Amino acid sequence: MSEEKAVEENPVTDAEATPVPEAPRPPLARRLLRSRTVRAATAAALAGALLGAGTVAWRTDTLPLAGSSAPCWDSLGSGSMDALFGDRRTEVDEQSLHDDPMGGTGAYGQCRITSYEGDRARRQVTVNVRRLDGLRGTDAQDWPREFLSSGMVSLGDGLPGMASSSRAWIALPQACTGRDDFTGPTVVDIGMGRADFEVSPDEAPRDRTALTGALIDAANGVIDGFGCSGTYREPRDLHPPVLWDSTRTSMFCGIKGLALPAAYRKELRETRASGEGGPAQVCEAGYDSDETAVRLTTVTDPALSEIYSSDALHSGAPVKGTRGYGKIGGNRAVFKALCQTGPVMFVLEQLRPAGKGSRFTFTRDLLPAYVAAEAERIGCGPQKLTLPAP
Template sequence: MVPAPGPRTGARPRRRAGGRGRGRLADGHAAVLQERPCWGSLEDDALFALFRKTEPKVQEIAPGHDPLGDLGPRGQCRIQGLDDDRVQWQVEFAVHQLDGLRGQDDGRWPNEFLSPAMVPLGGGLNGMVSENRAWVALPPSCLGRPGEFDGPTVVDASVGNKDVELGGERGERDRTALARAVVRVANGTLRQLGCKDSLADPGKLPPVSRTTPTQMDALCGIKGLKAPDAERESLRRTRVTSGQGGPVRTCDLTHSGRPWSTSVRFMTVEDPQLAKIFSMAAMTGGPRIKGTKGYGTLTPSRAVYERTCRTGRAVFLVEQRQSDRGYTLPRELLPAYAESEAGRLGCGPVEMKMPAGS
């Protein structure tokens, strides 16, 4: 998550802790805060769904435009769940514009918020959620026409380690609560910025995807996308984004099925504004990939290709994160991957010429 900057005026974040006389209610629930957290966004039901039987403590910097910056509104809200003054649970909400001009958000943010553990929020919302990460884009109609390299302004939410998934009933409950909370904080942000727009509640969330044995002759379920013989041992398990109509489709190939052991990531960014966060990588990330209707770059560990599809720009990415035999898969697999995915999006065929190299 990209942290929001501290206020330039010297003001400190507001702190609202339990305070005198707050304790616990008779049913064991935490006492209710006198003010709604995150600039008035979270009502009691949303707060309890997140924190249940802990008492919330809030620190926040209300969203606003940085007069010395050029990246849109920023804000931050951290809520900690306390039990006997010890932190048992924490969620951080951040308001920020994703950067496409400098390439600052094409690495860590996609790794956390565009993984195959995420599912689309549904309900016409541009966003995704997992048990411990969520994000939703604010409507451009509120914030003005975005520039050529401006990614969306988002509210994102982080809870603990992104790779820890409980699953089952508890995981589903956490996922639902986080989806509702990030949308409510987004609506509170819109009000704070003076916008009349508001976002609808999330739709019914698709089931979470699970890892499955890799089809070596159809990587990520794509017929004809074959794993090289030398790399098959490191690509034994596959996990693909579930749900339809989301802003991104991500496929991770791993040795063991554990997120932190991802060997290769394939990603198709279908939302045109979200695709802008890879603009610099596609233009200046390395030796040029030439195409008749697109362009991209190639490095040993990542290949990025951008082209225009029916709904605007789309990005196709192959990233190799670990290997015992050298980093060759981006070069080998991007052409077939982009060709298939462009066909799925209705903007094929894709013709590209990879840069010279060994």
């Protein structure tokens, strides 16, 4: 972590409130235009009233432009750029932050940075700002597949996000972005290469640290662009990397009280669990680390859990619980528990056949025990489920 990031004038910590908006808060268009990066967009794009008309402007920089500051909405400083790309030449394709297309508060945008050795592209990093959807369920599968995987760990230090060596994300403060019912949080996420792909165990911690530093820089830049005060502080110590391990059938995925049925013990030999303490806990299991067959996801963050709200209502046959409800389909089940701390989502997915006879019955066989054991762990039990008839 660079010296300039080690001390923040107004850090956000566990004991402090997340950044709060200035009052009165200016309209989105005016806030975004305060950014030097947005002001550097072409006059033609500005003349076209890109925000009001819903048009999105892109610009590409190979070398720093006069009056321009840093890539990705003036957020990524030299420390983050050096950690990600070293001294390689970089090109930046930056999309102006623009209004939420669903009409909510907040903005959307994307920034891609590609590094080159000669004419050969060596590394590409993509930063997104997006409001996760909970009303229609459009972000209930693709986004979690990349950003809620077992290879990710909590950022810690009260930061609402997770990181791996190829992906990282953080939720922006709701006091800054606003939030309506049935919508997920506005997040900044960053990706490099294929999700959960590690070049080598030696490089993975370095890549994860570099991605995390860039993520915090980008999030703080977006918070400032929204006209809000406060900053996120870079994590002091990330949790250790998550490794694959042999399946413990009496404590499947490390969950006390959850036993793996005998029919699946031959196929589900390797597991990897992201551990506790973050917005979500994820476990994946398969015959080996390259063949993930099942995924168990417990989302304890109330705002993040909203991305599964539509699936809990509309994605299969009804599941009743002691204090909650859900749906179960052929290879996916989503149950929403109503806990003292807010809604908690339990998501059980079977990605490929497992068990004797290559069956797709894992969700039905494990869902009641999984929800009961996890609800007990997080202090949300007892929870007893009733499944529909087969």
